[in-house]
Amino acid sequence: MIKLVLLILAGMCCAAHAAALGLAGAGKYPVGFRVVEQYDYSRAYRSATDLVTGQPYTGERARPVQTLIWYPAAAQGRPMAYRDYFDTLGAEDDFSASAADKARRIKAELDMATAGPRAAPAQQALAAAMTASRDAAARQGRFPAVVYGPSFGTAAMDNADLCEYLASHGYVVIASPSVGARSRAMTKDLDGLEAQAADMAFLAGFARSLPNVDAARIGVMGYSWGGLANVLAAARDDRIGAVVSLDGSVRAHSQYVDGSSTAARYVLPERLTAPMLYVGARPHSAETINKHGLNISYSLLNKMVHADTYILTMNPMSHSDFDSFMLRFAPDESFDQYTREEATLAYSWAARYVRRFLDTYLKGDPTGKAFLMNKPVANGVPPRLMVTDIRLAASPAPTLESLAAELGRTGFANAIAAYNRITARQPAFTLAPRAISQWGGGLLERGKAQDARHIFALGVHLYPADAGMMDGLAAAHLALGQRDEAARSFRRGLELEPQNAERRKQLLALESR
Template sequence: MHKIVFGVLFGAMSLAQAASGFVFSAEPGPHGVGLRTVQQYDYSRTYKARIDVLTRQPSSGERARPLQTLIWYPAAKGGAPVHYIDYLRTVATEEDFHRPAAEIDKVTSTSISGIWTTLSAATIRGEEARPMWAVRNARPAAGKFPVVIYAPSFNASAHENVDLCEYLASQGYVVISTAAIGPHGRAMTMDLEGVEAQAGDIEFLVGYAQSLPQADAAHIAVIGYSWGGLANVLAAARDSRISALVSLDGSVRYFPELVRSAKYVSPERLTAPFMYIAARPRSMEEHATRKFDMSSNLLNDIKYADFYKLTMNPMEHSNFSSEFQRFASDGDRGLDEYTREETSLAMSWMARYVAQFLNAYLKNDTAGLAFMANAPAKNGVPAHMLMVDRRASSGLPPTLDTFAAGLGQRGFGHASEVYAEMQKKHPDFKLGDQVLIDWGYQLLRANKVKESIEIFKLATIVDPKSANAFDSLAEAYQQADDKALAIKNYQRSLELDPSNTNAVERLKTLHAGVTKPAAG
């Protein structure tokens, strides 16, 4: 048995009394909780540099990105639970999967005493000894379950919100997390490269979920806390397979300059239902003193997704981590007017709202939807605990996908009408001629000639000076054996671009003369 665990398990009453006072009171769901640790690499990304900056020698070992992954899953009930120290020990192997046990002991002990410097040794040992819900390698429950990816805060480890992760597993979710490490070293970097590295980790886990027998990978949510609550927004903007977003006081609110620099992040690409759970609001005077950039706020711009904002009055930013609540001393908590019991209770209610939101949007559960629609008091929330703002989606975003869906309903023959209607509703909406030309050729290669003609026709409407669009339309007419319209459109393409040799050769094939463009 690990020496620290041995010491605390047999300390009994004195150590139990030394625990911090954090109580997670959300009731477990119908399932037991299993736990697995998987040590894997993302071989598509480099992590270690060719030369180690410390030794100035070539880097040794695997250079791919290490992703030690914790998996909590619905399981049969029963079995010996892990203790909190078991989660703390995973920190030592986040980068190096091959550390010996003695070195893991040393790193674990050093990291705990180095971070939680204001707590007594007895209190730390009391927390380490706490039994958790999870049972290592427990027998998985039968069935398929939606997937939740948890993205930790800046530099944080995968277990930082273990109470939330275990709770969601008990409620019927497969929960996956990996540490927030930097692009090329353990330290996260506070820049676009850093947050995109974590977004890449999320995308890796989306792919990894496909391999898990219990995972219903068609229903995936990403929960991000702080920095992870910026990374998950970037990931969702890039991957429409993410079905729901939860942000625990996420940095998407606090780093608008990084949001702006990730130009692919836009309201049109954020269509997954989104719940932002915020710390208690700061005053305008505090914002002015801190010189916080309030010139833009992506949360205000979200309009093509159901959006919820919960404000947790007893919680400052750090209180969204259950590890912080376990180990922070009273002087670290920054909430003099709230007791530990109140902040613990707030975290438990936060977890309930997360579960109900996921039930509503990943399981299509009517009770979850009703819970989210209720006033907090109707859900049994204590007075003054939290506030909820709701904003329903305004409909489908003005995108190529929405346009394609409209054609699916009304037919390709109505392409120009559907496009005009979308432009009337969204004046900034525009499909480039090249996008339409590429689409048209996909249809042509699939032998959907009539449909391709309609898309190429739209391309000539979108850009009536595009020689390429008329050339493509002529090719589709030629494949449809409509010689007259093929000739007409090849000639129009030549008028726009006299150097179009393809049109010249095609007209020769059609035994048609080349009409020279009018002078001037």
């Protein structure tokens, strides 16, 4: 909220430009907008003691997740003004406040934004007509959902223009504010980052409960800090089908995803298989990077070899230009190398590429992939406005899942050869003995003894000194009626662990018949 107020105060001199912001090619659907106040009861937010009064806190302590939803509407209602989005700022993390308290908070923010000589231009900016209609009836049908994460500590409405645009093209877009782990203030650390990532995961779950959302088609999108939090969310949930990062902090804050001691250790290239669109600002010079001490020694985007990755560089855009709020209110002086009009045009093209990317991977639109693969000028992009760098997935991710999928296609008799092919590409890939035993045991439970035999044979190949693996192979042989083979496996197990009484009992039973 503080960022919004400061930006408004800085930008009132140029608010005449605000109403001019618009995205070319709006979709066929009217857009509805609503706000849901809900809690994630699995996470605590308020402490047991009120940190202001020192008294016991008696309200709801679960994490509040203010939820903004843009969606295809049944019909166009009264269009909102930009000022209407300020109504969402009265209760971002405090739903228990009275209506009067919320109104006072909103009024205080507006009074600050419209004070003194800024009054007239501010009123023009706030009155700018938007596309969405508040609480319009939702259109029937099921649409893909996109969960949006805003920038560091900012409000959920910081990219309302893009959210409206996507909704007009048949997406349900859901956003919540960037809120810290235990207070409204976001913190620049892993706790804060994972709090926002968890909010996005919560919203993805909420999206699946909505009657107008297709639960099988969900993507995540984020700007700046939110464009790093959504990568964490995707690394944790492979049901996420597409990732959009708007100049996301995977570059500026790579220490959270580089596998170091400060990183989220589950963010691994093999777990990032969802297609990604990274839309970045014009690059810094080497001198600027050196001056600000930015660490560019690690690139997550270069490591994402198991996902289709599209990197767009928007030459007229600086980092802040990916926030439509900033484009509306930033002063003219902040547009140094390019004009506001050029940055706004680039934002419009970025929005179009976001939509075509989502169309490709969430809607299965066959024309979307061709659009993404084209040179920008072939799509009508003005020369020199943007540069593309496309890296299609080089190979499947080396995981237990990918190995299982391959054996499901080619047959389990191919287990050792398939494993060797994966390790030839990715030598670090391993299957732990426990994972193999659980896999083989699961096949036995489902009556697939022949397949289980091949999995335990893989286990024996990898761990020839593991007596438990020999037991698994013996169990598979017994299920197939192969008594002699089972006896040989138990015998080998006893050679490895001579004191195992149960294994000796099994072998004696086989040999006595």
